[in-house]
Amino acid sequence: MAKIFGFTLKESEDFFPAPIYPNPKDTSLFLSLGPHVDVYYPLRKRSRVSAPYVPSGEILKKKEASIEVLPDECLFEIFKRLPDRETRSLCACVSKRWLMLLSSISGNEFYSASENLKPKIVVTENLEDNQITNEGCLSRNLEGKKATDVRLAAIAVGTASCGGLGKLSIRGGNHGTEVTNLGLKAVAHGCPALKAISLWNLSSIGDEGMIEIAKGCQLLEKLDLSQCPGISNKALLELAKHCPNLTDITIEACANIGNESIQAIGQYCSNLKSISIRDCPLIGDQGISSLFSSTSYTLNKAKLQGLNVTDVSLAVIGHYGRAITDLTLTGLTNVSERGFWAMGNGHGLQKLRSFTLSSCHGVTDVGLQSIGKGCPNMKKFCLRKCSFLSDNGMVSFVQAATSIENLQLEECHRITQLGLFGTILNCGAKLKALSLVNCLGIKDLSLNLPSLSSCKSLQSLSIRNCPGFGNASLTLLSKLCPQLQHVEFSGLNGIRDSGLLPLFMNCKAGLVNVNLSGCVNLTDKVISSLTKLHGWTLELLNLDGCLKVTDSSLVAIAENCPLLNDLDVSKCCITDFGVAALAQANQFNLQLLSVFGCSALTDQSLLALVKLGDSLLGLNLQHCNSISTRSIELLLAQLHRCDILY
Structure with a gap:
């Protein structure tokens, strides 16, 4: 009887408990006493306990057995014997508990499909599985609240069955993140093909998780650690030892990483090509000197910023940087003139290009x-x-560095007009691009330069936010730079039409890109001359903030610039008439148009903009307050290819 109804009796219990029916006659509903049933039912006194009526089929439901009652140890052993990755992924979908258990099993703990009694010694013994594992073709990016241990576990288990995870990026939010060492362990166990990992602003992870990554992801090639205070030398040492394929390492604002880590990277990472170290106060001369001396023939790119290094490190770089092609040094406040002198005289930077x-x-x-x-x-x-570099030093540099093609100066306030023109005259025949930004020492001077040969190699000239640069400087430039094709004079209130016209007239090669944004004193006269002289080569024209430019310039552009594809007339004095002139132009192939802040434009420009939309890919109508919302909606409906900002 116990087997039929699914309950167990104890020795102290009577076989016949109190009746479950309030009326004894109702027992016929379940136990028929007819002659066809042989049931022994002795008479006994009934209790006065009443119970509600229970319909047929719901009496004493048997509790269903569930695998969830098994402890984690048993489930762990079961999961180890799952035949393939697809089955493991399906099981991980059952519950969070199953997911976390599966993610805690490393690849070499799963049992082989051919030998059910022995666990696998390698990551996989199946050729097809091995191919999938080594691909690592998938990438995942988690940011803010989406970055959790559970999501990392799901990625680790799920990606194994569809190509393998090759690139992982985790960025914590301003209010912290839920990623801990447990999530990194899941990645280490399930993603042996991981080749690139980037961890930003994660204060909750530490050495324990990174050591697991080092042991489980030995194919790692790129490592990016930023603002991870819990990671120290211990984790970096393990990464350097177990990941010999590391080629690209970035370490930023990690306060507990010091010289020992950098020394280990130089010692064990024989394939290192690029390294960037920023704002790590414990890294000094000992680590940097060891790194560059150990990677003398492999390291191509290095960036050092905000480190407590001295002249010693620069001397080592100058001597051992034989393979360096790209070098960036920023905020090295403890380095003196002697350090840069020693770096140059080390004669090891023969391959340096940038x-x-x-x-x-x-x-x-x-x-x-x-x-x-x-x-x-x-x-x-x-x-x-x-701030300590002067005109003499700039001229001496270009005379010594005869291969310079691109020269950029920013906030070097001791450079004056003499240094600018001295650089152009002494740069040799290879300088192609020159840029000056926020150099407050440049001011117009009345210079009588001797008749010297022009710089025919210079093709690009950019002068931005140098308030002292004016017409006098432009006049001299027009004589020295006849082959200019790309010109940017941005934020220069001192230049006017009379200064730009000679420059435009002397550019023999034909101007392609012209940026005159923020030059508030330019008028339609110089724009009209520009389009007539260089209209057949002009492809980009930026007149943002040229307050005196009107519809006349747009008419000239429409008539003379068939190749123009990028036009910016933001905050200019243009109206519906100017836009209509652009729309009526023949052979016009404008792709980008910005009329930001042109308050004179109204709904009457709608038809012209629709016509221009045949070729437009981008249109900026922000702060055009006279254009109604209805017109914007019509443009959005008709210009399907065009990205409209409004």
Whole structure:
């Protein structure tokens, strides 16, 4: 009877408990006493306990057995014997508990499909599975609240059955993140093909999780750690030992990473190609010197910013940087003139092609000249916020560095008009691009330059936010730079039509890109001359903030610039008439148009804009307050290819 009704009796219990029916006659509903049933039912006194009526089929329901009653240890053993990755992914969908258990099993703990009694020693013994594991073709990016241990576990288990995870990026939010070492362990167990991992602003992870990554993801090639205070030398040491394929390492604002880590990277990462270290106060000369001396023939790109290094590190870089092609040094406040001089005289930077110096107070005329001599193959040089560099040092540098093709100066306030034209005249025959930004020392001077040969190699000239640059400087430039094709004069209130016209007339090669944004004193006269002289080559024209430019300029553009594809007339004095003139132009192929802040435009421009929409890919109508919402909606409905900002 116990087996029939699914209950167990104890020795102290009577076989016949109190009746479950209030009326004894009702027992015939379940136990017939007819002659066809042989049931022994002895008479006994009934209790006075009443119970509600229970319909047929719901009496004493048997509790269904569930696998959930098994402890984690048993489920762990069961999951280890699942035949393939697809089955594991399906099981992970059952519950959070199953997902976390599956993610805790590393690849070498799963049992082989052919040998059910022995666990696998390698990641996989099946050829097809091995191919999938080594692909690592998938990438995942988690940010803010989406970055949790559960989601990482799901990624680790799920991606194994569809190509394998190859790239993982986790960025914590401003209010913290739920990613901990447990999530990193899941990735380490389930993603052996991981080749790139980026961890930003994660204060809740530490050495334990990163050590698991080092042991489980030994194919790792790219490592990016930013604002991870819980990671120390211990984790970096394990990564360097177990991940010999590391080629690209970025470490930023990790306060507990010091010299020991950098030394280990140089010792064990024989394939290292690029390294960037920023704002790590424990990293100094010992780590940097060891790194560059150990990777002398492999390291191609290096960026050092905000480190407590001295002249010693620069001397080592100058001697051992034989393979360096791209070098950036920023905010090295403890480096003096002697350090830059030693770096240039080390004669090890023979392959250096690009060099950026920013906020280094030790950059002086003597040090810069030494760098120019010690880097004979340098093509691009960028100098920012170096306040002790003068005109003499700039001219000496370009005379020594004869291979320079691209020169950029930003916030170098001791550079004057003499330094600018001295650089152009002495740069040799290879300088193609020159840029000056926020150089307050440049002011118009009455210079009588001797008749010297022009710089025919210079094709791009950019001068931005240098308030002292005016018509006098433009007049001199027009004589020295006849082959200009790309011109940017931005935020220069001192230039006027009379200064630009000679420059435009002397550009023999034909201007392609012209940016005159923020030049508030330019008028339609110079724009009309520009379109007539260079209309057949002009492709980009930026007149943003040229308050005196009107519809006349748009008419000239429509008539003379058939190749123009990018036009910006934001905050100019244009009206519906000017836009209509653009729409009526023949052979006009405009793709980008910005009329930001042109308050004179109204709904009457709608038809013209629709016509221009045949070729437009981008249209900026922001702050055009006279254009109604209804017109915007019509444009959105008709210009399907065009991205409209409103």
